[in-house]
Amino acid sequence: xxxxxxxxxxxxxxxxxxxxxxxxxxxxxxxxxxxxxxxxxxxxxxxxxxxxxxxxxxxxxxxxxxxxxxxxxxxxxxxxxxxxxxxxxxxxxxxxxxxxxxxxxxxxxxxxxxxxxxxxxxxxxxxxxxxxxxxxxxxxxxxxxxxxxx
Amino acid sequence: xxxxxxxxxxxxxxxxxxxxxxxxxxxxxxxxxxxxxxxxxxxxxxxxxxxxxxxxxxxxxxxxxxxxxxxxxxxxxxxxxxxxxxxxxxxxxxxxxxxxxxxxxxxxxxxxxxxxxxxxxxxxxxxxxxxxxxxxxxxxxxxxxxxxxxxxxxxxxxxxxxxxxxxxxxxxxxxxxxxxxxxxxxxxxxxxxxxxxxxxxxxxxxxxxxxxxxxxxxxxxxxxxxxxxxxxxxxxxxxxxxxxxxxxxxxxxxxxxxxxxxxxxxxxxxxxxxxxxxxxxxxxxxxxxxxxxxxxxxxxxxxxxxxxxxxxxxxxxxxxxxxxxxxxxxxxxxxxxxxxxxxxxxxxxxxxxxxxxxxxxxxxxxxxxxxxxxxxxxxxxxxxxxxxxxxxxxxxxxxxxxxxxxxxxxxxxxxxxxxxxxxxxxxxxxxxxxxxxxxxxxxxxxxxxxxxxxxxxxxxxxxxxxxxxxxxxxxxx
Numbered sequence: 001x002x003x004x005x006x007x008x009x010x011x012x013x014x015x016x017x018x019x020x021x022x023x024x025x026x027x028x029x030x031x032x033x034x035x036x037x038x039x040x041x042x043x044x045x046x047x048x049x050x051x052x053x054x055x056x057x058x059x060x061x062x063x064x065x066x067x068x069x070x071x072x073x074x075x076x077x078x079x080x081x082x083x084x085x086x087x088x089x090x091x092x093x094x095x096x097x098x099x100x101x102x103x104x105x106x107x108x109x110x111x112x113x114x115x116x117x118x119x120x121x122x123x124x125x126x127x128x129x130x131x132x133x134x135x136x137x138x139x140x141x142x143x144x145x146x147x148x149x150x
Numbered sequence: 151x152x153x154x155x156x157x158x159x160x161x162x163x164x165x166x167x168x169x170x171x172x173x174x175x176x177x178x179x180x181x182x183x184x185x186x187x188x189x190x191x192x193x194x195x196x197x198x199x200x201x202x203x204x205x206x207x208x209x210x211x212x213x214x215x216x217x218x219x220x221x222x223x224x225x226x227x228x229x230x231x232x233x234x235x236x237x238x239x240x241x242x243x244x245x246x247x248x249x250x251x252x253x254x255x256x257x258x259x260x261x262x263x264x265x266x267x268x269x270x271x272x273x274x275x276x277x278x279x280x281x282x283x284x285x286x287x288x289x290x291x292x293x294x295x296x297x298x299x300x301x302x303x304x305x306x307x308x309x310x311x312x313x314x315x316x317x318x319x320x321x322x323x324x325x326x327x328x329x330x331x332x333x334x335x336x337x338x339x340x341x342x343x344x345x346x347x348x349x350x351x352x353x354x355x356x357x358x359x360x361x362x363x364x365x366x367x368x369x370x371x372x373x374x375x376x377x378x379x380x381x382x383x384x385x386x387x388x389x390x391x392x393x394x395x396x397x398x399x400x401x402x403x404x405x406x407x408x409x410x411x412x413x414x415x416x417x418x419x420x421x422x423x424x425x426x427x428x429x430x431x432x433x434x435x436x437x438x439x440x441x442x443x444x445x446x447x448x449x450x451x452x453x454x455x456x457x458x459x460x461x462x463x464x465x466x467x468x469x470x471x472x473x474x475x476x477x478x479x480x481x482x483x484x485x486x487x488x489x490x491x492x493x494x495x496x497x498x499x500x501x502x503x504x505x506x507x508x509x510x511x512x513x514x515x516x517x518x519x520x521x522x523x524x525x526x527x528x529x530x531x532x533x534x535x536x537x538x539x540x541x542x543x544x545x546x547x548x549x550x551x552x553x554x555x556x557x558x559x560x561x562x563x564x565x566x567x568x569x570x571x572x573x574x575x576x577x578x579x580x581x582x583x584x585x586x587x588x589x590x591x592x593x594x595x596x597x598x599x600x601x602x603x604x605x606x607x608x609x610x611x612x613x614x615x616x617x618x619x620x621x622x623x624x625x626x627x
Contacts, residue, residue, distance in 0.1 A: 003595070003602040005611050013602065015595040022599055030495035030551070032600050041596045045604055046494030046551035052601040053494070053551035056593060059586070060551065060558055063601035085487035086518030090335060108331075111487065115332050134205060136518045138490055 079127070079146040081118055086138050087111030089131045094144075098126045106144045107131075118143055151458050152176060152227035152251055156220050157195070159231030160210060161509030162525055163436070164191035167229050170450040179223045181216060183209035185519060190511050197223050206519040210234045213241050217248045227251035227457065229450070233521065236433040237264055237308070253457045255410045255432045256362055262407050263430035267305045267343065269403075273427040276406045278399035281345040281418075281426045290326035293344035294319055302326060304333035305341035308429055310380025312336055315347055350575040352419040353377065353428075354389045356400035357441045359452055359462055362410025367465040368397050369441050369449075372414075375574040376563070378486045383579070384560065385437035386473045386537070387444045390572050393425045403430065411456050412438070412449055421575070436476065436526070439507060443472035443530040471537040472530045475545065475560045478522040482559035483585060488522045491515075491553030499547035503530045503540050516553045524555065534572070538564060558586065 003013045011022045025033035025040075033042045043056035052063045093105040100106065100120040107118045107129060120126075124146035131137045154177040157164045168178040168191065180195030183206040192198050199219040201209035209215070211234055220228060228250050230236035239257040246252065254260070263269045267285065274280045284293045286302070293300060293316075302325055304312035312332040314325040326342065334340040352375045360366040373389035374382045400415035407430070414435050416428040438449050445466040456462070479489045496512040508525035510516070516524065527544050531537030545561040562584045563569055569578070589597065602608045 003598040005602075005608065008612065008614060011612050013595075013599050015598045016591070018591070018595065020595055020599065022603075024603065030497075030549075032603065034596070034600060034603070036592075036596055036599060039592075041600070043596075043600060044495050044497065044549045044551055045600055047604040048491060048494060048552050052604045054597045054600045055549055055551060056596055056600070058546040058558075058561065059589070059593075060549075060555075061589070061597045061601075062554065063597060065601075065605070085484075086490055087488075088518070110335075115328060115335070136205075138518055139487075 079124065079148070080142045081106070081121070081144040081146070083109070083111075083137050083139055083141050083143055085111045086136065088136045089133050089143070090115060091133055092129050093117075094126045094129070096126050096128050100124060100126055100146070109137075109143065120144075120146060122146070124148055152454065154179065154196075154223065154225045155227045155229050155253070155454075156181065156199075156216065156223065156225035156250075157191070157229050157231065158210065158216050159229075159234055159236075160186055160189060160191055160520070161523065162507045163231040163434075163509070165194050165509055166439075166507050167231060167450050168194045170448055170454075173448075174451060174454065176454070177225075179219065179225050181210070181219055185517070188511075188514065190509060199223060213238075213244050217244060217250065220245075220248065220250045225250065227253055227454075229253045229453070230433065232433050232436055237431075239264060251457055253411065253453050254434075255360070255413060256408075259360075259362070259407050259409045260432045263403075263409070263413070263432050264308070265305060266303060266307060266429055267341070269430055270427065272406055273399075273403050276399070276402040278403055278427045279425060281348075283343050283345040285341070285343045286326055290316075290322040290344075293326075294322060296344055296346050299347040299349075300344045301347045302329040302342050302344050304329065304337055304339070305343060306337035306339035307333060308431065310377075312342070313380055316344075348418055348420050348426075350421055350577050351375075352389075352575055353382075353416065354392060354396065354419050354425070355414045355416040355431075356397050357435075357438070357449075358400060358404040358409065358413050358415060359456060360404045360407075360409035360411065360413065361456065361462050362408055364405050364408050365462055366401050366404035366409060367462050368401055369445050369447065369466060370468045371397065372437055372440055373574065374437060375576050376569070376578060377576045378579045380576075382437060383476050383478075383556070384473065384563070384569075385440050386471060386534075387440035388468050388471070390534075391423075393419060393423050396425055399427065403427070412453050436523070437474050439505060439526065439528040440472040440474045443505070443528060444468045444470060470530055470532045471534040472528060473537045473541050473564075475527045475541060475557075475564075476523055477525045477527060477548070477550065477560075478556050479516045479524055479553045480522050480556050481554045482556050486556070488518060489554035490517055493524075493550060494552035495549055496551075497547070497549035498525075499527065499544040501543075501547075503537075504544045505529070524550065524553075538570065559584065562586070 006014045023035040027033040046053040090108040127145040127147045156179040171178040178195045180198040203209035235241040239260040242252040242257040302314040314329045330340045357369040371389040372387045374385045376384035414431040419425045505528040529540040
């Protein structure tokens with residue numbers, strides 16, 4: 001669901017197959033004031049680059065911005081095990097170049113005051129453990145990369 | 151009386167301590183890691199000293215640098231806040247050796263209550279109910295006699311760190327190993343013990359002040375049952391339905407420990423009303439403002455008076471109801487994982503009965519280097535329903551944009567039927583996920599349009615004004 005401009009004078013947006021007539025009013029920094037189909041809508045807004053925070057009616061929404069996405073977090077891709085949340089590396093259980101089997105522990109991390117073991121998701125060779133022991137990482141950072149055993 | 155206090159902490163608690171110091175005419179010294187150089191506590195202090203360390207959080211744990219900062223600034227006392235070195239008996243001793251007054255309990259009392267096993271023994275000795283427990287010295291087999299589910303805790307632990315729930319014998323050995331590892335890492339002490347898990351308990355606690363000579367008073371109770379990951383999110387004072395004898399048990403423990411300064415005696419209350427001693431927190435706690443609101447007392451001022459050797463006052467009367475919400479940078483819809491980002495917009499609520507203890511400012515970067523607590527919203531009302539209404543109002547006024555927070559989730563939780571009824575327990579959050587309802591179409595469209603209009607490219611297309619005028623403004627109709 002994104003808003004696309006479909007007309008000017010008056011300004012019209014289409015959202016989810018519905019069109020809205022929009023006028024913008026002056027607003028202080030960090031705020032916005034719009035008239036959408038004759039209804040005044042005010043709130044707070046912050047452009048964080050890859051996402052826009054919008055707060056209306058006591059609810060905060062985070063709208064991802066297409067094309068500006070930061071490094072994806074979560075699932076493994078190209079043999080990279082990424083952090084699903086920020087944290088700290090407690091210890092490495094393997095060294096780059098080492099052969100590991102699926103399920104072998106690679107890194108113990110600590111997030112949310114709990115320790116978690118990141119294990120190899122397949123038989124492979126450890127290519128890198130980019131975050132040093134005791135160093136912190138952010139969501140989406142690569143904790144371990146594996147390469148296939150040739 | 152002390153003349154200058156070094157506040158060995160950061161964030162909202164450092165600011166909160168400095169405000170009382172200012173009111174008492176006592177000079178304050180801030181310490182900070184370079185990543186915090188623009189943080190509010192640095193600006194609020196009369197003097198500031200940088201602590202150097204490669205790891206930000208380690209800077210605040212560096213006893214040597216903290217004491218050197220006391221010497222350099224002539225600070226004659228140190229307030230540890232909570233967390234960091236606040237419950238380190240060794241650090242309190244180092245302060246004493248350096249001639250710096252540590253504003254907190256004596257190292258002896260801290261050791262006695264800080265070790266969970268000796269604290270439990272003390273509680274049992276004064277007749278407070280304690281759970282049956284087994285110290286685990288093997289791979290966990292010895293704990294199986296307690297039955298399942300059971301809870302593994304660190305002997306040196308506290309605050310929920312290093313705790314593991316074990317539902318059956320199959321996972322016992324693995325959980326014991328993890329608990330030991332966490333205990334070793336957090337507390338430098340791998341000793342763990344097991345006790346039967348009480349399902350759906352309430353977490354009640356008693357705020358005490360001790361004189362260190364066997365005298366203690368209670369400043370009422372708090373209910374801190376609303377937790378996630380064993381960490382408190384909402385606290386209120388006074389607690390409802392406090393079992394008979396619980397406050398007296400807390401006082402007996404504080405007196406027997408010859409506890410000095412502010413502390414908290416925590417209990418777990420089973421659904422049937424039976425209660426057990428949990429632990430003593432030998433520090434000023436995060437949730438102390440709810441007690442301040444219902445007593446009208448300033449607990450930091452009380453700490454300073456006790457540190458100066460003044461006698462304990464008579465216990466205060468309790469007025470109305472106070473509630474605190476911890477506003478944290480985290481994502482409730484993703485198991486409350488910590489969130490990071492730059493705070494682009496910050497608007498704090500105000501008005502009668504609303505207190506905000508904030509440690510952040512607009513423009514501040516929220517990183518994974520520190521705890522996720524941004525600020526605390528504290529409200530006071532003549533009654534619990536009035537306090538709940540006021541908290542809803544304050545949460546609606548609060549605006550934190552640029553980093554995900556739990557504020558909207560907390561608003562839903564406070565509006566939920568169990569919380570409104572006061573029917574709370576420590577598993578409430580886990581059992582009631584309270585996802586946000588999808589916005590109605592008009593609201594959803596407004597959000598998308600407002601977000602689109604934040605984009606300079608969309609603005610150019612929408613208003614067709616050539617740069618550079620578009621960014622000057624004043625052309626909006």
